[in-house]
Amino acid sequence: MEVLRLRMSFAAAFALLSLLTAFVLPSPVAAQSPAPSPSSDGVAVDQGIACLLMLVALVLTYIIH
Incomplete structure (x- = not known):
């Protein structure tokens, strides 16, 4: 039972850390600027x-006339 609780807390901490990292660090695709005109x-x-x-x-015309 304790092992299951430990695994669940580790999974929850990993999920929370992953979400925070995804929201804090900008995506490299979003950082690209549009192509110049x-x-x-x-x-x-x-x-x-x-x-x-x-x-x-x-x-x-000036020379001919």
């Missing part, structure tokens, strides 16, 4: 190329 997307590159081509067209 891309620094440049295709739209910005396309607008830059379009602006450069418009500038070339303006210079050529």
Whole structure:
């Protein structure tokens, strides 16, 4: 009877310690930050190329006339 009581108290202490450890220590998955946003997307590159081509067209039009 005493052995059973000792085992039950050990199991209860282990369960309590496990729960406390799980709540106190943060999970490594929760500590990860989300992925960073891309620094440049295709739209910005396309607008830059379009602006450069418009500038070339303006210079050529000025030279021809």
